[in-house]
Amino acid sequence: xxxxxxxxxxxxxxxxxxxxxxxxxxxxxxxxxxxxxxxxxxxxxxxxxxxxxxxxxxxxxxxxxxxxxxxxxxxxxxxxxxxxxxxxxxxxxxxxxxxxxxxxxxxxxxxxxxxxxxxxxxxxxxxxxxxxxxxxxxxxxx
Numbered sequence: 001x002x003x004x005x006x007x008x009x010x011x012x013x014x015x016x017x018x019x020x021x022x023x024x025x026x027x028x029x030x031x032x033x034x035x036x037x038x039x040x041x042x043x044x045x046x047x048x049x050x051x052x053x054x055x056x057x058x059x060x061x062x063x064x065x066x067x068x069x070x071x072x073x074x075x076x077x078x079x080x081x082x083x084x085x086x087x088x089x090x091x092x093x094x095x096x097x098x099x100x101x102x103x104x105x106x107x108x109x110x111x112x113x114x115x116x117x118x119x120x121x122x123x124x125x126x127x128x129x130x131x132x133x134x135x136x137x138x139x140x141x142x
Contacts, residue, residue: 005059006060006134007038009038010033010034010141012031012032012033012034012053013029013050013053014030014032015030015031015051016028016030024046025045027044027049028041028042033057033120038119039120041116043114043115043116044088044138050140053141056141058136059118059136059137060082061132061133085137085139086138089137090111092133094107094109094129094130094132094134096130097130104121105122106118107128109128
């Protein structure tokens with residue numbers, strides 16, 4: 001199995017549901033990462049995220065699994081690897097990007113309807129291509 005960590009940073013949640021709450025179990029957070037200063041807008045389960053909290057955030061591309069090591073969903077061997085260090089994992093697909101200026105880009109990823117918008121330096125985010133499959137992983141920093 002191979003994986004490629006595209007983002008490994010710490011997310012500071014600045015706001016939760018800035019534009020109001022639209023769904024009972026989903027909150028939209030806004031925050032900034034500490035190292036690369038990515039601006040993050042993310043839909044997550046309402047009970048998981050707390051305003052003002054810090055979260056380890058990682059984004060990795062689709063992982064190559066050996067067929068014999070995977071179950072029906074292709075996830076069994078992953079739970080013993082990179083996922084074990086996180087407590088919130090989503091699988092999604094890049095569906096859009098906007099080039100803001102010569103240095104900044106916004107990438108949009110859908111996790112079955114939950115959306116991530118990540119804006120930052122184009123040189124770090126250019127590896128996220130349309131239709132790329134990715135895993136988003138979060139863990140609260142305590």
